[in-house]
Amino acid sequence: MCGIVAYIGEQEAYPIILKGLKRLEYRGYDSAGVALLNGNINLYKKKGKVSKLEEFAHDKELKATVGIGHTRWATHGPPNDENAHPHLSGDEFYAIIHNGIIENYDALKKELTKRGHQFKSDTDTEVLIHLIEDIRKAEDCDMVEAVRIALNEVIGAYAIVILDKTNPDRLIAARNSSPLVVGIGDGEFFVASDATPIVEYTKNVVYLEDGEIAVLEKGKDIKISTIKNQAVTPYIQELEMNLEAIEKGGYEHFMLKEIYEQPTSIRNSMLGRLNPRTGLITMGGIEEYESKFLNAKRIIFVACGTSWHSALVGEYMIEDLARIPVEVEYASEFRYRNPIIDENDIVIAISQSGETADTLAALKLAKEKGAMIYGICNVVGSSIARETDAGSYTHAGPEIGVASTKAFTAQITILALIALTLANKKGSISKSRYTNLVNQLNNVPNLVETVLKINDKVKYISELYKDARNFLYLGRGYNFPVALEGALKLKEISYIHAEGYPAAEMKHGPIALIDEEMPVVAIATRKGSYDKVVSNIQEVKARNGKIIAIVTEGDETVKEMADHVIEIPETEEFLDPLISVIPLQLLSYHIAVMRGCNVDQPRNLAKSVTVE
Ligand code: G6P
Numbered sequence: 057m058c059g060i061v062a063y064i065g066e067q068e069a070y071p072i073i074l075k076g077l078k079r080l081e082y083r084g085y086d087s088a089g090v091a092l093l094n095g096n097i098n099l100y101k102k103k104g105k106v107s108k109l110e111e112f113a114h115d116k117e118l119k120a121t122v123g124i125g126h127t128r129w130a131t132h133g134p135p136n137d138e139n140a141h142p143h144l145s146g147d148e149f150y151a152i153i154h155n156g157i158i159e160n161y162d163a164l165k166k167e168l169t170k171r172g173h174q175f176k177s178d179t180d181t182e183v184l185i186h187l188i189e190d191i192r193k194a195e196d197c198d199m200v201e202a203v204r205i206a207l208n209e210v211i212g213a214y215a216i217v218i219l220d221k222t223n224p225d226r227l228i229a230a231r232n233s234s235p236l237v238v239g240i241g242d243g244e245f246f247v248a249s250d251a252t253p254i255v256e257y258t259k260n261v262v263y264l265e266d267g268e269i270a271v272l273e274k275g276k277d278i279k280i281s282t283i284k285n286q287a288v289t290p291y292i293q294e295l296e297m298n299l300e301a302i303e304k305g306g307y308e309h310f311m312l313k314e315i316y317e318q319p320t321s322i323r324n325s326m327l328g329r330l331n332p333r334t335g336l337i338t339m340g341g342i343e344e345y346e347s348k349f350l351n352a353k354r355i356i357f358v359a360c361g362t363s364w365h366s367a368l369v370g371e372y373m374i375e376d377l378a379r380i381p382v383e384v385e386y387a388s389e390f391r392y393r394n395p396i397i398d399e400n401d402i403v404i405a406i407s408q409s410g411e412t413a414d415t416l417a418a419l420k421l422a423k424e425k426g427a428m429i430y431g432i433c434n435v436v437g438s439s440i441a442r443e444t445d446a447g448s449y450t451h452a453g454p455e456i457g458v459a460s461t462k463a464f465t466a467q468i469t470i471l472a473l474i475a476l477t478l479a480n481k482k483g484s485i486s487k488s489r490y491t492n493l494v495n496q497l498n499n500v501p502n503l504v505e506t507v508l509k510i511n512d513k514v515k516y517i518s519e520l521y522k523d524a525r526n527f528l529y530l531g532r533g534y535n536f537p538v539a540l541e542g543a544l545k546l547k548e549i550s551y552i553h554a555e556g557y558p559a560a561e562m563k564h565g566p567i568a569l570i571d572e573e574m575p576v577v578a579i580a581t582r583k584g585s586y587d588k589v590v591s592n593i594q595e596v597k598a599r600n601g602k603i604i605a606i607v608t609e610g611d612e613t614v615k616e617m618a619d620h621v622i623e624i625p626e627t628e629e630f631l632d633p634l635i636s637v638i639p640l641q642l643l644s645y646h647i648a649v650m651r652g653c654n655v656d657q658p659r660n661l662a663k664s665v666t667v668e
Pocket of ligand 1: 409410460
């Protein structure tokens with residue numbers, strides 16, 4: 057987490073950095089700061105969001121054509137002005153911004169303290185810049201060399217940019233396990249944690265690889281080398297992102313915009329893969345490793361958060377349609393429990409950001425153990441996308457709201473495409489069923505458009521329940537992961553305690569919580585275990601719980617028992633999650649807005665979790 061931005065060139069650096077930090081706030085928003093170099097280093101840091109920094113800095117000296125900025129998600133030390141980045145070296149010649157964690161900072165700090173260094177903050181980052189300063193003095197070497205030596209001494213994850221008062225025309229950037237993109241303009245450079253602060257200035261970017269150091273000198277070409285001092289030829293790529301995709305476009309919040317983008321993001325995720333004319337699906341990554349997939353002993357999904365929920369949907373789909381055994385693992389558990397994996401396994405990581413530290417580590421472990429590794433990521437060029445043998449991008453476009461919405465449905469779309477491709481190749485479903493299911497999948501964006509029209513009704517229900525203290529979400533089969541996702545959405549952004557449960561498990565615990573105060577969201581579409589969910593609804597009603605039911609259009613049975621029904625269009629059972637999740641996203645959105653919560657940046661959360 058944490059977002060970093062830097063600029064060096066002929067333009068005013070501060071407005072570029074400030075705008076960039078606002079774009080990166082999804083990565084952390086407990087404090088922010090900038091260091092601007094104009095003869096001296098002017099350092100401004102403030103606890104709170106980037107807007108607090110902006111208020112604080114507006115009457116200060118902001119003139120500079122070189123600068124670095126940071127928005128923080130605290131790891132070492134509480135959020136306060138002092139712990140905010142940038143951090144200065146002891147002699148105040150150098151300033152650093154850092155995203156990641158220096159794991160051996162404590163030992164380094166003790167050593168440096170013995171040598172007379174004094175620290176102003178509790179951060180690991182300040183230790184790193186002091187270490188660099190110390191090496192530069194001790195070795196009497198150039199700054200790039202000092203950075204290289206220091207990075208060989210540190211253990212941990214970092215994306216850093218260093219500003220040097222003694223060499224005002226040069227920034228030094230480096231990465232290991234935390235993302236860093238360099239935008240290449242005309243004699244100028246932009247550096248950021250992702251491409252969103254860069255896209256409006258240049259489309260030419262270099263994604264730094266782990267263990268690389270970039271030297272960015274005003275008016276010169278980018279120079280890259282490794283921390284082992286090997287020169288690297290920069291691979292300059294063209295960004296495909298456009299500016300509109302990262303702006304609110306008239307919506308009050310990014311989350312609402314992203315909910316409404318789902319017909320398009322689902323369509324885009326199928327584009328070039330599902331051919332509606334021939335009724336065939338082509339998935340590049342799957343074709344490339346076809347025999348591996350068809351002979352796989354099992355598929356293991358590793359993911360976190362919302363992506364873990366879509367993995368559960370993927371498990372149901374692939375086992376149901378393609379008849380390949382599937383397991384779903386929390387990446388954080390998988391990586392530390394000595395799992396049994398071999399070359400006959402396929403490990404699929406699902407990650408919107410492609411940067412989640414636990415998911416990345418789980419993937420690396422699976423690779424070491426010989427499994428083929430596949431990625432389903434949204435962010436192009438992200439660490440997970442680059443680590444995998446093959447993969448499929450979700451094409452949802454940038455997701456900025458911290459609570460994931462369109463990335464979830466795009467992931468499920470990709471999983472549906474994979475399940476159908478494998479089922480067709482294995483012959484585990486008939487040709488006619490395959491064709492029928494492909495057509496139904498192709499129609500999903502239209503159904504999502506229809507279901508979005510129920511927004512006003514969901515808003516009305518939200519008003520009635522916005523003050524509830526607990527919520528229970530129930531679903532079965534394909535809708536069980538949707539119940540988990542509905543509960544997660546609500547707790548993430550409205551801070552109401554919510555639990556998702558497989559409906560039948562209710563009687564083994566949560567039923568004890570039910571009384572007239574307890575709203576229960578029951579997903580009871582007319583497929584699969586419909587009758588059983590109806591019985592669960594009756595059990596809730598018998599205990600005076602309030603039922604908000606998600607039902608298939610025209611359902612009369614549930615209407616008679618539920619307090620509220622939200623009707624959604626009928627589709628094939630395996631595609632239900634793509635439709636049934638929409639009202640749950642809207643419900644959590646409206647409740648959070650009505651409770652005055654910060655929907656796009658909920659407290660304590662960050663969108664890209666690059667720490668364990
Ligand atoms: C964070 C985000 C969630 C996301 C999870 C996994 O917790 O707030 O929205 O689902 O990380 O992120 P990933 O980028 O790997 O999908």
